Amino acid sequence: MSTFLGPIRQLGYVVDDIEAGMKYWSETMGVGPWYYNPAVPIQDYTYDGQRHDVTNSVALANSGEMQVELIQTRSDTPSMYRDFKDRGLRGLQHVAFWTRDYDRDLQMMLDRGFTPKMSGFVGKNGRFVYFAEEHHPGTCIELSEVMGPKGRMFDLIRDAANGWDGSDPVRPFPDLSGE
Template identity: 70%
Template sequence: MSRFFGEIRQLGYVVKDIKAAMDYWSRTLGVGPWYYNPKVPIRNYQYRGQSYEPHNSVALANSGDVQVELIQTRNEVPSMYRDFQQAGNEGLQHVAYWTRQYDADLARLLGQGFKPVMGGEVGENGRFIYFDTEYHPGTVIELSEVLGPKGTLFDLIRQAADGWDGSDPVRPFPDLNTL
């Protein structure tokens, strides 16, 4: 556990082919089931202070208490994911820490000198922010709010992984507005 952030709750992998990645993780590694969203509804997205409209596909599954996120970019919108790929990388791009006290934790991290690069919102109470990696090249740190529907979704994904028997390995994301 990090004494600064708490537990790492998510490992985010940027992949070229999300369907092949879900297949590998479920068949070869036995991780699943995957909840797949072909176009994540991100609001208020910003990268380096500019607003954009990204089209990213995401799949989420748990291995124990750690959530695995697979991300495939679908357009050329500037992002840390695109930067990662343009540098010739594929694989682990970020580690995420979850919070129910987003404003307080964000203020603390900004006070410690962390520099935001990318952020936005997924659903109500689903803010997220990624920090600069200039002090450590490679894996990025994300702070992710897990209240409301996003938190409910993450709980559902964790529960589905408990005792998963390999059946129905890819499932659609439920509508966040109904959670």
């Protein structure tokens, strides 16, 4: 386990074809089921301090306690995913630490000299921030709040992976608008 912010909880992969990615991970790697949203409702999205509207497709599944995220950009909106692709890279783009005390952990990252590059939120109490420092080629750190609907969704995804038999490999995201 990391002594930094606890265990790494998610591996985020940038892909060109998310449907092919889900098929590969479920059929070849045995990871699933996948919870898929073709247009994740990211609110208050900023990149380099500028607000933008962004369209990304995301699929989430667990392998044990580790969540795998597949991300396909659907627009040319500035993002760290687009930057990653523009450098000719595909694959592991970020590792995510999950927090139930976002403000405290964000302040700790800022105190350590990390610079927010991309941020927003998904559902109530679902804030996230990606940091500019890339201490490993192509891989950055995300801090993700897992309270409210997003936290419950992550629990549902982990629980669905336990004993998954390969059936119903792609499922829709649950509603994240509730309390």
